[in-house]
Amino acid sequence: MQFFDATTLLLVNAVFNALAALAWALLAGVFKVAPRACWVLAAAHLSRIAALRCYECRLLSPLQRLPWLPELFGVLTLALLCLGVQRLLRLQADSRPVLLIAGTGMLAVLGIGLAGRTSGMLIAGSLTGFVLALLICRDILVGARPTMAARWVLPLSLPYLALAAALVWRGLRVLGGAEQVTPALMMWLWLLLSLASSVSLIALVVHRLIGRISQLSLHDPLTGALNRRAINRGLQRLQALRQRGHPYCVLLLDIDHFKAINDKHGHAGGDAALVHTVQVLRQGLRGQDELGRLGGEEFCVLLPYTELPAAAEVAERLRAHLASHACPWKAGKIAFTASFGAAQASSDELRSDAVLMQADRQLYRAKSSGRNRVCVEGEDETEGRDPPPSQPPGA
C-alpha cells in the first residue's frame, strides 16, 4: 500500500466532492430539479470536504489541527445526506429525529473533543454516524421499494450500509486502542464510499425523473386517472388474457349535465367535479381495477376477472356512491350524477375496441332513458334497474 499517496487521495476526494457539490447546485439552481433536495445534497458534499482528515498527511489546513472539527463535519454530512435523500424520495418523513440525533451527536463530539479525549470523541462520532447511515439505508429501502425493482433498491442502499460498517469498524479499532490504520488504505476506503454514495444519489435522481415521465405519459394531469393511451394498453392486455379464458368487463360512465356544472360554477367548478368523481370512484374499486379518463367528462373502468352480473353490481354501487356524495365547492356543494354502461368482452373478438363500443351503446341507452342509471348489455330495454331520473344538478 506504500504505492499510494494518502495526501493525493485526500485531495482527489476533496476535488471529487467539490465537483459533485457544483453539479447538485446546478441541478437545483439551473435545472430546477427537486431544488430543495439538491441544495441540501450540495451542502452535504461541501461539508464532506471539511470532514476529510488524514493524520499522516503532509498537507494539513490549520482547521484540521482541531481534532473535533472534521468529526463534527462528518456527522453534519451524514445528517444532510439523510435529509436530502428523504426529500429526493418525497418521503413525508419527519426530519426532527434526524436533527435530534445529529444535534446530540455533534454536541457530544464537541464536548468530549474540547475536553481533549480524542478516542471518546471518535467513538461518539462513529456511533452517531452509524445511526444516521442506517437511517439513510432505511429511507432508501422504504422510499424506493414501492416504485423500484428490488434488484435496483438493494445496490442503492449498499453504499450506506458499507458506510455504517466502516464506522463500526473504526469505532471498534479506537475502542481496542489500536494505532492509526495505514492512512492510504483508509483514504481509499473513504474515496470509494464517497464515490459509491454519489452514484447511489445519481440513481435516485434519475429514478425520480423517469417516474415523473411515466406518470405524465400514462395519466391525466387533472384527475390523476389513467389517460386514453394507458387505458388502450390495459384493454389490449386484458383482451390477450381473455383469449386464454379470463373474463373481463368494461364500464363507461359520463357525468350527467356536465355542461350545466361548467356554466353555473365556471371551468374551475367543472374541474373540481371531475377530480371529485375520480376520488369517489376509486373508493369503490379493487386494487387491480383500472380507472381512466377518456376525455371530457367521460370515464372508463376496467374490471379484470369479472363477469357481467358482478360488473353491473359494481356499476350500481359506484352510481349510488356518486349520487350520494356531492362535491364540496367553495362554501357549498355541487351535486351531480352519472350514467353508466357496462359490457363484457367476448373471446372471439380480437380487437379490444369492440367491448368499448358495446359499453358506449349501453351508456347511450342509459342517457336516453333518463340518466343516473346503469344499463347492461343483453338486458331487457324496458327493465328498470334504477331510481327515477334525476333532476339537473343544483348547488
Place this chain on the structure above:
Amino acid sequence: MLEAQPLTLLATNMLFLLAAALVWAALGQVLSGNQRPALLLALLNALLAASLGGNALRGIGPDWLTFWGANMMAIGSFGLVRLAVPATLGEQAPWWPPALVVAVGGLVLALLPLRSDWTPVVNFTCMSWLMLSSALHAWRRLRQRLRLGMVLAMTSPLFLFAGLLLLRLVQLLSGHTTRLRDTSDANVAWLWAVLVMCLVLNATLAFWVLMRLILRIRRLTERDALTDALNRRAFGELLVREQAELGRGRGHALVVLDVDHFKRINDNLGHAAGDAALLHLVQVLQGCLRESDQLGRLGGEEFGVLLPLSDQAGAIRSAERMRAALAAKPLQWQGQAWPMSASFGVAAAAPTDSEAEGLMLRADKALYRAKELGRNRVEVG
C-alpha cells in the same frame, strides 16, 4: 519502485472512469428508447480506463499492449466521444468519419516503431481532432436551439478538453517526453488535469441527458398526448401572456374551432377512427399555420389557434383557409374516405377584454353562431 503520487492519480482516475462506465451501463438499462448514448458512454469510459492502465504499465507489461494497445484504446475512446455527442443530443450521425480517423491513426501507429517519439504525437493529434470536432458539432447543433450563454456553458467543457489535448500536442512537438509515471511537477499537473477533465466530461454529458429528460417532461405537461397540440392549460397560459403584451401595441387574434358531427365518426367507425380524425385535423391545420401561430386542444374535438401579430381580417383569412383545407381533405379510414368539416369562431383581441377570458368568450360565441347557421363556416365575434 513505482512512484507513489502519479500512480495514485492514475489509479483514482481509473476508478472514476470505471464507476462512470458502470453508471452509464445501468442508465442504459433504465432509459428505454435512449440506450445508445448511454452504452456508447459506458464503453468510452471503460476504454479510457483501460488505456490509462495500459499506459501506466509501460516497461512492465508487453510493449505491443502498453504502447500500441494503450494508444489505440485512447484514440478509440475519443472516437466514441465523437459518436456519443450527437447521440446524446438525440441525433443520428454517421459512424464512419470517427471510425476513419481511428483507423488511419491505428495504421500510422502500427507502421511506426512501438517506442518511437512520434507515436504520442500521432496519438494526441487524433484525440484532439476528435475532441475538437465533437465540441464544434455540439456547438453548431445547440446554437440552433439555445441562447448563446447557455450554449457556451454547455459546450465549454468540451472545448476546454480539446484545448488541453492541443496544449499537450504542442508540448510534445517542442520536445517534451511523456511518461505518465513521471514524478515531475509537469506530469503531476497533467494527471490532475486529465482527472478533472474526465469527471467534467462525464458530468457535462450527463447534464445533456438530463436536459433531454426535463424537456420531455415539459413537453408532456404542455402537450396533449394524442395530437401533440398544446393542452388547455398551456394554451390558456399563452393567451394570458399575449393579453399582457396587448398594452404594448401588439394585437393578436384567436380562432376557435369544433369538428362538425364528430360523434358520428366515433359511433360509426369506432374510437380509433375518432382518434385518427383528430390527428388528421391537426395535420391539416398545421399546414395552414405560420411558425409563430400556436395550436391548442381545448378539450374533446374543440381546438384553438392563437395568431400573434394579427388583426381580425387576417384571422378571418386564416380561419377560412383552414376551413377550406379541411373540407377539401376527407379523412382516410380503412380504405374509405370520410368527409370532415369544422365550424370556426374568430375574435381579435381588444384592450377592453379585461382578461384573456373575454377574448375566449367572444370567439366561443362566434363558434356557437357558426354551428347554429349550418356548420362548416367561419363567424366573427
